[in-house]
Amino acid sequence: MYEQSTDPYVSVWGENLHFGYWDGEQDQATVAEATEALTDKTLALLDAARDERVLDVGCGVGAPALRLAGQTGARVTGISISQAQIASATAAAQKAGLHERVSFQHADAMDLPFPDAKFDSVLALESLHHMPNRRHVLGELHRVLRPGGRVAIADFVLLGQTTPEGTRILEDFRRTGGVLSLGLVEEYQAEIVDAGFTLEQTLDVSAQTRRSFAATADAFEAARDRVVPFMGAEGLTAMVQTCRQLAELPQAGYALFSAGRV
Numbered sequence: 246m247y248e249q250s251t252d253p254y255v256s257v258w259g260e261n262l263h264f265g266y267w268d269g270e271q272d273q274a275t276v277a278e279a280t281e282a283l284t285d286k287t288l289a290l291l292d293a294a295r296d297e298r299v300l301d302v303g304c305g306v307g308a309p310a311l312r313l314a315g316q317t318g319a320r321v322t323g324i325s326i327s328q329a330q331i332a333s334a335t336a337a338a339q340k341a342g343l344h345e346r347v348s349f350q351h352a353d354a355m356d357l358p359f360p361d362a363k364f365d366s367v368l369a370l371e372s373l374h375h376m377p378n379r380r381h382v383l384g385e386l387h388r389v390l391r392p393g394g395r396v397a398i399a400d401f402v403l404l405g406q407t408t409p410e411g412t413r414i415l416e417d418f419r420r421t422g423g424v425l426s427l428g429l430v431e432e433y434q435a436e437i438v439d440a441g442f443t444l445e446q447t448l449d450v451s452a453q454t455r456r457s458f459a460a461t462a463d464a465f466e467a468a469r470d471r472v473v474p475f476m477g478a479e480g481l482t483a484m485v486q487t488c489r490q491l492a493e494l495p496q497a498g499y500a501l502f503s504a505g506r507v
């Protein structure tokens with residue numbers, strides 16, 4: 246999915262391939278500002294220090310990793326399943342002059358090519374919903390984290406049981422968004438604990454991120470001429486409709502988690 250969609254997506258939404266965070270109705274932040282705000286909320290949970298080794302799981306085109314390294318002086322390794330993203334992210338690190346602190350490599354989060362306890366902290370910013378088995382990937386994150394290290398996760402969650410109509414909308418979300426792992430926030434917390442972590446914080450930011458559904462629909466509709474060649478007119482219509490329905494679905498939520506490895 247990302248091999249084909251990353252460039253158009255970046256041109257429509259920006260280099261932060263995740264939701265935005267708006268602090269209430271009156272917040273006038275642009276998508277670019279709001280997506281950076283969500284990066285910052287997530288990085289605040291990580292609280293990385295200078296020279297720490299951070300793994301960024303599902304790094305996109307590198308914007309969060311570069312922000313983290315730029316702000317804290319941490320050394321970041323980003324991984325993605327998409328070769329095209331790794332090429333873009335590597336170029337971005339060069340351009341930012343951060344290539345000595347930040348590197349990117351092609352890898353599958355389900356099978357991390359790193360030894361046990363290699364990293365001081367792990368970031369997974371809106372990537373774990375793509376994993377075919379979230380329990381397994383959480384085990385991998387735990388394995389590569391050193392004792393005393395911390396993980397910060399930002400991801401889609403469900404806030405309760407849906408009606409049959411809501412369940413149908415979520416099925417569309419799974420299909421059009423490549424969403425393979427989606428469940429109740431309590432299930433997510435239990436899986437984090439079962440992987441061996443001590444859960445520290447859970448922040449329900451559903452209200453602050455909800456505007457992203459409509460903003461995505463608006464942005465893609467406005468860029469119709471550019472996006473139809475890669476997703477087709479029907480694909481665009483389906484995606485926009487799903488976003489608008491999700492915007493109205495109370496159970497479609499978003500959470501930030503932090504957890505420590507003892």
Ligand code: SAH
Nearest residue numbers: 262263303304305325326353354370372375
């Ligand atoms: N964290 C980035 C990108 C989020 S998009 C940002 O916030 O900008 C989701 C990311 O997860 C993409 O980079 C995608 O390539 C990656 N991804 C999906 N499945 C993966 C897997 N199995 N292993 C590694 N990365 C994966």
